[in-house]
Amino acid sequence: MTYWINTIPLAFILIGCLLFLTSSRKQTVFGSVIVIIAAGFSLSIQFSSLFPSLVRLVSSASAFFAIFLSMKESDIEFRAIPKNLGVLRIIAFVIFAILSILLGLKLTDVLQIPVEVAIGGLFSLFCGLLYLGISTTLSKLILAIMVFYTGFVLIFGVLESSILVNGLIAGVILLLGALGSYLIIREVMVERE
Amino acid sequence: MSTPILFIGLPAILGFALFFIRNRQKLTLTISMSLLGVLCVLAFFHNFGQILKIGPLSIDLGTTFTIFGRDFILANSDRLFLTLTCLTSLFWLGGLKQAGLNTNFVPYQMAIMASLTAALAVDPFIYSAIFMEIAVLLSIPMLVHSGKSLSRGVLRFLIFQSISMPLILLGGWLIAGSQASPSDLQQLGIAAFFLATGFALWLAVFPFHSWVPLLSEDIHPYISGFLLTVFPQVALLVIVDLTSSVTWIMASEYFGEILLLVGTLMMVFTVVWMLFEKNSKRLFGFLVLFETSYLLLLLGMQTPVTLQVFYLTQFPRFLALLLACFCLSVLLDSGSTGLDLKGSFQNFPIASIGLLIALFSITGMPPFGEFSFKFVLLDTIGSSGKIKAIWLILGFTGVLMPLFGLVLRIFSLSSSTIKVNEKISQIIIISIGIFLLLLLGLYPRGLLGLVDFMFQFLPLNT
Numbered sequence: 001m002t003y004w005i006n007t008i009p010l011a012f013i014l015i016g017c018l019l020f021l022t023s024s025r026k027q028t029v030f031g032s033v034i035v036i037i038a039a040g041f042s043l044s045i046q047f048s049s050l051f052p053s054l055v056r057l058v059s060s061a062s063a064f065f066a067i068f069l070s071m072k073e074s075d076i077e078f079r080a081i082p083k084n085l086g087v088l089r090i091i092a093f094v095i096f097a098i099l100s101i102l103l104g105l106k107l108t109d110v111l112q113i114p115v116e117v118a119i120g121g122l123f124s125l126f127c128g129l130l131y132l133g134i135s136t137t138l139s140k141l142i143l144a145i146m147v148f149y150t151g152f153v154l155i156f157g158v159l160e161s162s163i164l165v166n167g168l169i170a171g172v173i174l175l176l177g178a179l180g181s182y183l184i185i186r187e188v189m190v191e192r193e
Numbered sequence: 194m195s196t197p198i199l200f201i202g203l204p205a206i207l208g209f210a211l212f213f214i215r216n217r218q219k220l221t222l223t224i225s226m227s228l229l230g231v232l233c234v235l236a237f238f239h240n241f242g243q244i245l246k247i248g249p250l251s252i253d254l255g256t257t258f259t260i261f262g263r264d265f266i267l268a269n270s271d272r273l274f275l276t277l278t279c280l281t282s283l284f285w286l287g288g289l290k291q292a293g294l295n296t297n298f299v300p301y302q303m304a305i306m307a308s309l310t311a312a313l314a315v316d317p318f319i320y321s322a323i324f325m326e327i328a329v330l331l332s333i334p335m336l337v338h339s340g341k342s343l344s345r346g347v348l349r350f351l352i353f354q355s356i357s358m359p360l361i362l363l364g365g366w367l368i369a370g371s372q373a374s375p376s377d378l379q380q381l382g383i384a385a386f387f388l389a390t391g392f393a394l395w396l397a398v399f400p401f402h403s404w405v406p407l408l409s410e411d412i413h414p415y416i417s418g419f420l421l422t423v424f425p426q427v428a429l430l431v432i433v434d435l436t437s438s439v440t441w442i443m444a445s446e447y448f449g450e451i452l453l454l455v456g457t458l459m460m461v462f463t464v465v466w467m468l469f470e471k472n473s474k475r476l477f478g479f480l481v482l483f484e485t486s487y488l489l490l491l492l493g494m495q496t497p498v499t500l501q502v503f504y505l506t507q508f509p510r511f512l513a514l515l516l517a518c519f520c521l522s523v524l525l526d527s528g529s530t531g532l533d534l535k536g537s538f539q540n541f542p543i544a545s546i547g548l549l550i551a552l553f554s555i556t557g558m559p560p561f562g563e564f565s566f567k568f569v570l571l572d573t574i575g576s577s578g579k580i581k582a583i584w585l586i587l588g589f590t591g592v593l594m595p596l597f598g599l600v601l602r603i604f605s606l607s608s609s610t611i612k613v614n615e616k617i618s619q620i621i622i623i624s625i626g627i628f629l630l631l632l633l634g635l636y637p638r639g640l641l642g643l644v645d646f647m648f649q650f651l652p653l654n655t
Contacts, residue, residue, distance in 0.1 A: 149359070
């Protein structure tokens, strides 16, 4: 690890991902996502330029906030997760976390990026991927794609410093947030009809 | 003024502006079709990089637009693609109202086309993935039908396409890095894995194919027809762009072999699934996959002739796909025909015939549009091994079985009276489509002569 202090944001990402996967409370799910984004930002800012990191932070936070607000306005709650399923998700994530560490070490060599960025990015990426695989509701799928992108952006942001590319990726995340909000509100309206 | 501003900026701005007047149906359609017509003529006739003269007006039309240190380039090598996309959009918009849709979709369609053109224009190519993702996100509002929940097909489309963006960006970044030291085999292997998976998700290659039949089943056939025509088309052209810009990929002996293997597997699997399919919308989705596999095989052959055919076949391909989705819209929107189209000839004979001609054209049956181009593949595949040729013949014959089943269902009449329920405008559109497909089938050299001058700019060398 480049700086040992970075184990703290890594731990935050790990805990954030676990809470994201296992919690059915809206506030906890979104809180954990914000923790993942903030911890990712604290890692990213050390190894890439301030401006692109800030752009990514603001766009991700805005997109999640937009979805949170639309869910709050529409009174949508996540379905409660049975205990057995929660345990299964934890086991799956532990497997993915171990895989992230092993792959992260390899990725560090290939991409020439700091190990904490690689592992942190992969934690979030796999968490999103796992959530994509097990979720069936629209709101969860949109959130899963965004968590997946958060992990990817953490890794790619260190590699690519171009303003245009970072701006475009931020645009994609914002567009996804806007689309997610629209689809969630629409879904509720359809159900009420 | 530059070509990227004309072909990307203008449609994007117009799409945004049209969003606010989308309820004025005629105006929206007239403006968008006029712009696409002008752009199509410009792409076909004007030599990019030279001064454009319109009466007393002279416009210096450059080919590069630079923003934040990145270039968007639309040079003469992109003219065929631009002509093709503008024609596809123009034809699609032309049939929009007759297919039973309103003009609410026009702004999104313009924005999607702008984004897809940007995907092909951006340099370096890896950023294409971002523009493809933007196009996917912009297409989602088109796939949402009023009063209905978001379907599984749409969600899968969104998920699969969203996952592909990071893979292609990372793979492309590694490829760009490896250009300096192509001897790092480990890095090349990882880059190839990322890129191959990303492209497989884009093109719905097995095992990532499930979203195509689901999407075509869940949404309006005219919309799925448009998306399934343009997305694989752009994705394949981005692959050609990539392979022609990275020399070691072109030089690699495995590249062509892998494409041939993937194309053959895709074709065989698609045909196997099609055998049990009676739903006409899903059948259409499978035929899109069949068509993609054929295009992959053409790319894999890596000869100048097959590459030329790869470009030429895009014209009958988009015509056949658009005609098929238009006829499906006419047949299914009436409500009198089930998804298996049983007895549809009785009430909609013209649309039924149009659909069958379009589908048989896709399979390469003479004398329709794609016959001569599919024949070239069958003619040349033998040189790359007998086993591939056998699989290909099995694929081409297998695809006919569900289509013959469809013919039987369409013509299974309950009484001898046949009524023509199509509107005059629908009959005209279908007739034009059939005429063009027949013309391309009977006189393929005409198309070659028409676009021959563009080939000098294309990356046809292997």
